[in-house]
Amino acid sequence: MRLLVLLAMTAPVFGNPKMEFARGVLESARGGDGTRRFEKALEEDPEAWPLVQKVATLAERSGRSEEALSRYAVFARAHPERLEAQVAYADLLGKEDGGKAAEVLEAAARQFPRSIGVRRRLFRNYESRGLREKSLELFAEATQIHDPNGVKFALELARNLFARDDQEVQLRLDRLLEQAMQVYASSPELAMTASEHYRTTGRLDQAVEVLARHAEAAPTSLDLRVRWGVLLLAANRDDEGREVLEAVLKIDPRRWLAHQTLAKWYRKQEQPDRARYHAAERLKIHGGDPGDFEALAQEWLDAEQPRPARILLEKGVFDFPEDADLAALLAVATLRDPEVRPRASARFREAERLSGPDGPASRPEFQMAFADDLMAAGEWEAAEQRLRQAIQSFPPEANRETAAALRLLAKLWESQGRNEAAATSLRQRADRLLVPASK
Numbered sequence: 001m002r003l004l005v006l007l008a009m010t011a012p013v014f015g016n017p018k019m020e021f022a023r024g025v026l027e028s029a030r031g032g033d034g035t036r037r038f039e040k041a042l043e044e045d046p047e048a049w050p051l052v053q054k055v056a057t058l059a060e061r062s063g064r065s066e067e068a069l070s071r072y073a074v075f076a077r078a079h080p081e082r083l084e085a086q087v088a089y090a091d092l093l094g095k096e097d098g099g100k101a102a103e104v105l106e107a108a109a110r111q112f113p114r115s116i117g118v119r120r121r122l123f124r125n126y127e128s129r130g131l132r133e134k135s136l137e138l139f140a141e142a143t144q145i146h147d148p149n150g151v152k153f154a155l156e157l158a159r160n161l162f163a164r165d166d167q168e169v170q171l172r173l174d175r176l177l178e179q180a181m182q183v184y185a186s187s188p189e190l191a192m193t194a195s196e197h198y199r200t201t202g203r204l205d206q207a208v209e210v211l212a213r214h215a216e217a218a219p220t221s222l223d224l225r226v227r228w229g230v231l232l233l234a235a236n237r238d239d240e241g242r243e244v245l246e247a248v249l250k251i252d253p254r255r256w257l258a259h260q261t262l263a264k265w266y267r268k269q270e271q272p273d274r275a276r277y278h279a280a281e282r283l284k285i286h287g288g289d290p291g292d293f294e295a296l297a298q299e300w301l302d303a304e305q306p307r308p309a310r311i312l313l314e315k316g317v318f319d320f321p322e323d324a325d326l327a328a329l330l331a332v333a334t335l336r337d338p339e340v341r342p343r344a345s346a347r348f349r350e351a352e353r354l355s356g357p358d359g360p361a362s363r364p365e366f367q368m369a370f371a372d373d374l375m376a377a378g379e380w381e382a383a384e385q386r387l388r389q390a391i392q393s394f395p396p397e398a399n400r401e402t403a404a405a406l407r408l409l410a411k412l413w414e415s416q417g418r419n420e421a422a423a424t425s426l427r428q429r430a431d432r433l434l435v436p437a438s439k
Contacts, residue, residue: 049075049085060092068092076104083112090121098129114145116153123157135161143172146180148190155197170201181210185217188224195227204235222248226258233265241265256286276300280312290316290323297329306336324354328361332369344373364390364398368405375412384412403430 042051052075060068069092076082076089086108094101105122112118119138126134139161142154154176162169177194184190191214198207211228214221225248232241242265245258259282266275279296282288293316300309310333316326331347334340348361348370355361361370367390374383387409394402407430410423 049079049082052085053088056088056092065092065096069096080107080111083108083115083118086111087117087121094121094125098125101125102129114147114150116149119153120156123160127160132161143176146176146183148180148184148187148193151176151180151190152193155193164201173197177210181213185213186221188214188218188221191221191224192227195231199231204231207231208235208237222252222255226255226261229258230261233261238265253281254285256282259285272299272303276303276308280308283312284315287319290320290326293320294325294329297333301329301333301336306333307339309333310337310340322354324351324356324359324361327351327354328359328363328366332366335369335373345377348373362393364393364401364405367393368401368408371408371412375408375415380412380416384409387412399433403433406430406433 042048042055045051052071056068056071059065059071069089072085072089072092076085079085086104090101090104090108093104102122102125105118105125108118109115109122119142123135123138126132126138135157139154139157142150142157145151145154155173158169158173177197180190181194191210194210195207198204198210208228208231211224211231215225215228218224225244229241229244229248232238232244235241242262245262248255248258249262259278263275263278263282266272266278276296276299280300283292283296293312297309297313297316300306300312310330313326313330313333317323317330320326327347328351331344331351334347335344348366351366352361352370360366367386371383371386371390374380374386387405390405391402391409394405406426410426410430413419413423413426
């Protein structure tokens, strides 16, 4: 902005469209309109397409559609080689007269035979005016464009023009895809387009084969290799799919979709350790909701593996520093991980700060874990207070957890040489809680 001010102040009074444009931008930034400045710049440089577009856009926004259309028309007719001008003119003209807009687009299609954007606009124009024969002619032309964009457009038109089970059209599209793949086998766009076409028409094996051919032609196309692995698993070719995805991860361990797919697959195979590993890698790379971090970390803790739980939760807390649930579970995981246990005290206090009186730090599991940490630090009174609170807070059916808290309180008293009879009573009570109820 300072540069614009300097340019506007030091520019010559006449004959500099760039300076007029700068003044217009500056005027707009200060809450003004700037239109007159932009119009003056255009008068001085009528061949500048960005100025034509700017002035026409301002005119349209101000309700002066005829003026905007006139400016586009003059420039577009003078510059048939400017695709963006033809498109802008046709877009605005289409609001007033669809037939004339189609004429502009048809001329642009002849001038730019590879422009899919022009043909897509033409298709919408024809369909809005009920000209199905014109749309079918457009489809016939699209099937003659064998590059990746042309093939994608032909498939797009087919979805709109024909029934999904039209065998004649499907054979026609299959031939088009095969011809294009012979020339552009290394194109990831074409491979993905062809694979999705076969998949959505119920031919999963052919969808897999297309990606296999692409992987051979373009070994570094890792995104499509991941997709290949996903489809192999979907086709119940489990060993092949797993090998493809694991090979991708050896090349690039940060392919989160490969991790996500393997995590789901290993869960189906009832291999929870491997499933957790890939699920954790996916969260570390791609992120997720706080609940995703919490649920997976709890799985690690339930499996008596605090270290991976703690590492995952550190990432979660980094992403969500104000989430009290994550902070509370990180404190517990830190306590259980011998490698970093000395840091647990600070984690517990931070979790209490974030939690408030009624948050996750008030839960009995947290209070009991915090008490364990406080006992290790010799803070007996604070530990006893939290153990009593935990014992009172456990629900009646939580016999195992309550028994553990009772034993920990008994241990606290015994370590201090006090309340020996009460400690014995607590242990007996804990034992009774673990006796199965008689039928």
